[in-house]
Amino acid sequence: MRSAPSSASTAPIWDPQQYLRHAGLRARPFLDLLARIxxxxxxxxxxxxxxxGCGPGNVTALLADRWPDAHITGFDLSPDMLQRAEKDYAGTTAGGGWLDFRPADxxxxxxxxxxxxIVSNAALQWVPNHPESFTPWIAGLKPGGTxxxxxxxxxxxxxxxxxxxxxDTPQWRDRLGDQGRRFIHVLDPADYLTRLADLGCATDVWETTYSQLLPGEDPILDWVxxxxxxxxxxxxxxDPRATEAFLAAYRDLLRAAYPPGxxxxxxxxxxxxxxxxKGL
Structure with missing residues (x-):
């Protein structure tokens, strides 16, 4: 997920419908994370x-399957994502818990x-210096919390x-600047392990590469x-003409990099x- 950028003034506009086009594959890493909590x-x-960074709420709702009576709050900066989440998931859960959503950066x-x-699914890559928040977030956990x-x-x-x-090409540099790299705020796994262990936590860090098979024409473009x-x-x-020109150029690059089989x-x-x- 995708919807916790560093400030509201520069926040991208999110499209819940486009994001949910690949909802099953996008949710798979969260399910793997959930299994290890x-x-x-x-x-x-x-x-x-x-x-x-709850986005449209589809994975937030999975938390209610694991903890049916829990009070779960999803936080997100995108009004469009929050509106979709509230429409689809807010209220009393099947297990008697409560699910709500609030705006937050x-x-x-x-x-x-x-x-x-405290859980975050595919959102912290949008947050510069997010490891600096680990200290107050861990402090905000109850003893034994995760x-x-x-x-x-x-x-x-x-x-x-x-x-x-x-x-960064001459055609787009002045207009787009670093927009294509705004989300690169991720550390190496070993760095996350060290930072969290330094905070006194029992820590498990790992990585997985999913080989996803995407159907249809230009599926990588549709994903991103x-x-x-x-x-x-x-x-x-x-500016629809500029949008079309950029997407056409990017599409051609993706077709060469990811030929269909x-x-x-x-x-x-x-x-x-x-x-x-966190320790007890």
Whole structure:
């Protein structure tokens, strides 16, 4: 996910419908993260959970499957994402818990109450210096609580490298600047491990590369339209000719980098995961 940029004044415009076109594949890393989150020491009371960068709420709702009676709050900076999340998921959950959504910028969010779990799915890559927030976020956990997140780790892959290079060409440099690289704020797994362990947490960090088979014509372009391309599309909003020209050039680069095969187009997708549990 995709919707926790560093400030509201420069926030990309998000399109929940486009993002959800690949909802199943996008949710898969979150399910893998969720499976590694340990038991929360709630001692019979409902868990209190925060989801930073909740987007359209589809993965936030998965938290209610794991903790049916929990009070879960999804935070996001995008009004469009929050509107979709509230429409589809807000209210009493099937297990008797409560799911709500609030506007917040992850770059400045601090826990306003103690949480059992703070989780973030594919959002922190948009937040410069997000590791500096680990200290207050861990401090905002109850004893034995967990902070867990996953972020993309594929910023040197052709899909992202070519986007940055195209934005830096003479035709687009003055207009787009660093829009193609605004999301590169991810550390190496070992750095996340060290930072979280230094905070006294029992920490599990790993990475996975998913070899995703995407169907259809220009599926990589369709994928990044929901995420990495959002700052570019926002910068070009209101200029359909420029948007069409940029997308055509980027499409041709992606076609060369990811040629389709007999079963679809293979899109390797590296993710970095971390689960940090605070001491009792």
């Amino acid at each position: 340990p038991h929360l020491p709630t001692e019979g009371r409902p868990a209190r959970i925060a989801d930073l 992850a770059a400045h969010w601090n826990p306003e109450e103690p949480y059992d779990l 902070f867990a997140f996953q972020v993309p780790g594929n910023f040197t892959s052709p899909s992202h490298a070519l986007l940055g290079e195209l934005c 339209k929901g995420t990495a391309l959002r700052p570019v599309l926002t910068a070009l909003e209101g 007999p079963h679809g187009t293979v899109f390797p997708f590296r993710r970095i995961f971390a689960v940090a549990t």
